Amino acid sequence: MAKALKDIVINPRIQIEKVNNISFAVACRHCDNPICVKACITGALTIKDGVISINQDKCVGCYTCIMICPYGAVMPSDTGVAQKCELCSQNSSGKPSCVSGCPNGAIVFEDRG
Amino acid sequence: MKYVIIGNSAAAVGCIEGIRSADKEGEITVISKENHHTYSRPLISYYLQGKTDAEKMKYRPESFYLDNNVTLMLGLEAQKIDAENKTVILDNGDKIAYDKLMLATGSQPFIPPIKGIDEPENKFTFMSMDDAEKLSAKLTVDSNVLIVGAGLIGLKCAEGIFSRVASVTVVDFADRILPNVLDTDSAKMVQSYLENKGLEFILSASVSEFNKNSALLSNGETVCFDIVVIAVGVRPNTKLLCDLGCDAKRGVCTNSKLETEFPDIYAAGDCTVSLDISSGENKILALLPNAYL
Numbered sequence: 001m002a003k004a005l006k007d008i009v010i011n012p013r014i015q016i017e018k019v020n021n022i023s024f025a026v027a028c029r030h031c032d033n034p035i036c037v038k039a040c041i042t043g044a045l046t047i048k049d050g051v052i053s054i055n056q057d058k059c060v061g062c063y064t065c066i067m068i069c070p071y072g073a074v075m076p077s078d079t080g081v082a083q084k085c086e087l088c089s090q091n092s093s094g095k096p097s098c099v100s101g102c103p104n105g106a107i108v109f110e111d112r113g
Numbered sequence: 114m115k116y117v118i119i120g121n122s123a124a125a126v127g128c129i130e131g132i133r134s135a136d137k138e139g140e141i142t143v144i145s146k147e148n149h150h151t152y153s154r155p156l157i158s159y160y161l162q163g164k165t166d167a168e169k170m171k172y173r174p175e176s177f178y179l180d181n182n183v184t185l186m187l188g189l190e191a192q193k194i195d196a197e198n199k200t201v202i203l204d205n206g207d208k209i210a211y212d213k214l215m216l217a218t219g220s221q222p223f224i225p226p227i228k229g230i231d232e233p234e235n236k237f238t239f240m241s242m243d244d245a246e247k248l249s250a251k252l253t254v255d256s257n258v259l260i261v262g263a264g265l266i267g268l269k270c271a272e273g274i275f276s277r278v279a280s281v282t283v284v285d286f287a288d289r290i291l292p293n294v295l296d297t298d299s300a301k302m303v304q305s306y307l308e309n310k311g312l313e314f315i316l317s318a319s320v321s322e323f324n325k326n327s328a329l330l331s332n333g334e335t336v337c338f339d340i341v342v343i344a345v346g347v348r349p350n351t352k353l354l355c356d357l358g359c360d361a362k363r364g365v366c367t368n369s370k371l372e373t374e375f376p377d378i379y380a381a382g383d384c385t386v387s388l389d390i391s392s393g394e395n396k397i398l399a400l401l402p403n404a405y406l
Contacts, residue, residue, distance in 0.1 A: 008330045038127075040400035041155050042165075043172040060159045064402060 011077055013085045014098050025098060025107055027085035028052060028073040036065040036074055036084075044082075050111075053086045114139035115200055119191045119353070120217030121145035123404035124155060124382025126173055128215045130257070133181050141183045144201065144207060146190040149242055151177065155401055157245035158273030161252075167242070194353050196375050216365065216380040218350035219397060222266075225345055229323035235340040239270040240347070251340055252277045259283075259328060259336050261320055262344035263290040270342050271312055281312050282336055285330070286319040330400055349384040349397060364397045 034052050037045045038058040044058035045065055054065075054074075059081040061078045065074045066082060077083035087109070088096045116132055118125045121143050129141060142351045152170045159165045171268065178185045193202040222238035224230065237248045242350075248270075252258075256278040260267045263285035271281050285292070289300035289305075304314060322329040327337045351361040359365075359374060364386035371379045382404035386395050 040406055041401045042153050042170070043174075058165075060156060060164050062155070068402070 011075060011083065012084055013075070015072060015075070025102070026071055026073060027098065029071055030087070036069050039064045039068045051087055051089060052084070053089065054082055054084060056081050056083065114213070115210060115212045116141045117199065117213075118143045118215040118217055119145075120215075120219055120382070121147065121149075121151050121185075121187075122217065122219055122382065123172065123401045124217035124219075125215070126151055126177075127405040128185055128217060128379075128381060129177075134357050141181065142211075143178070143183055143187060144186045144189055144191050144203065144209065146188065147241060147243070148188045149279045150175065152242055154241065155269070157239065157242060158269040160242075160245055161249055161270075161273035162276065170242070187368065190366035191353060194357060194378070196357055196378065199377065212377065214378045215371075216351075216353060216378065216384060217382045217404075218353065218380075218384045219404075220347040220349045220397075222343060222382045223346045223348045224343055227323060232323045232325050233338075233341045234325060237340065237342050239266055239342055239344055245273075248274070248340070249341065253301050255279050257282070257337065258340045258342065259338035260342045260344055261285075261328075262346065263287065263314065263316070264293060264344065264346065266347070267342070267344035268307075270344060271307075275310070275312065278340075281356065282315065282338070284315045284318055284320060284330065284336065286317070286331075288313060288317045290316070318390060347383070347399065351384055354378075354380070366395070 008074055014025050017026055019026055028049060030052050034047055037047050037052060041064055042060060043057050044055045046053060051069065056077065061081045063082065074082050074084045091097065096109045099107045114136060116139055118128050118141065125143060132139065132141060136307040149174045153172045155314050156165050156170045160170060188203045191201050192204050194214065195202060197211065200210050201214065202208055209247060222240050235251050238244050239248065252274055257280045258274060258278050260271055260283045263283045266281055268291065271283055275281050289295065289297055290304050291300055295303060308314065315334065318330045318334065320328045321331050326339065327335050328341065329335050349364045351365055354361045354365055354373065357375060365373055365380040365384050366386050367373055367380050371381050383397065383399040387398050388400060389396055
């Protein structure tokens with residue numbers, strides 16, 4: 001797997017933080033009072049029904065959201081505009097792939113409303 | 114409750130959303146001299162670059178005013194506040210009554226009193242959608258453009274037009290580019306990056322005199338141009354408040370609730386002064402997120 005990905009740049013929507021032997025996955029917290037949405041200069045970032053999503057067509061890639069997110073959960077995409085976890089709402093599976101794909105069952109998806 | 118907002122950009126949108134989070138019923142009126150749906154001003158350089166368009170530049174969806182039950186008065190300018198009778202007087206003579214008034218009037222480009230400043234035919238500023246459209250209409254692949262001011266506005270303008278013209282020269286009185294945000298070392302790095310792209314800089318020099326198609330600089334050089342963009346700085350739009358007897362030429366001072374010294378008059382965005390926690394000074398922090406927040 002590692003060999004197959006050599007020299008290939010991937011831009012995941014989830015970051016793995018590591019300290020010594022502890023590692024954990026960080027994705028968007030979908031904050032109730034999201035500072036990324038407030039800081040977005042284009043209006044591309046919005047919150048609807050508790051899910052923060054980005055209209056990549058509207059985003060110009062100024063990266064204000066990347067600089068302001070306290071969790072480092074917004075990042076550049078392959079096209080240069082911003083991307084973030086949208087709870088896989090745009091994927092065909094419709095549910096978070098990191099949860100179903102984590103071999104250790106370490107990520108759970110709970111609606112704590 | 115009657116809310117009146119003067120201005121229609123980020124601070125006004127923040128104000129509308131803030132009011133509606135607490136009051137779904139009150140009447141909200143927005144007065145704006147610009148004839149546009151609320152749009153993102155910082156995107157005008159991306160607009161010239163072709164990275165966005167007028168539709169995508171809308172800072173909120175088309176239905177924003179309808180969804181928030183806002184009465185929109187576009188193309189009208191507030192001329193005077195009658196604080197005693199709590200009304201705003203417009204340039205068409207209309208009087209708009211308010212219970213709470215928000216000044217989200219922003220700022221305007223400063224045009225320095227340089228000798229011959231009215232001489233150049235193709236002279237522009239770079240602040241609004243209309244500015245960008247006027248400038249865009251004059252750009253050709255043969256244009257030599259002079260930008261006066263190497264601050265954020267001047268350099269965003271340079272970025273926006275660079276691929277569409279023959280040359281861009283930026284002049285600034287300071288000894289480095291982006292003097293308000295970069296120190297000498299970092300300014301050098303950014304400058305050499307931009308020079309490698311093809312931009313030209315003349316620093317530690319100001320324009321002493323304009324002619325129709327040239328500028329005489331304080332260092333004796335003459336720069337010829339087809340188009341000149343004046344981007345030496347902005348001044349807050351505070352006349353309405355100054356006319357009430359308030360010393361707000363350098364920006365409106367508010368408390369942490371955005372109240373001005375006059376009852377029921379609030380101010381937000383680029384027309385206001387706030388505390389810069391990095392320097393401890395009170396100054397205008399003209400950034401879109403600040404205006405919205």
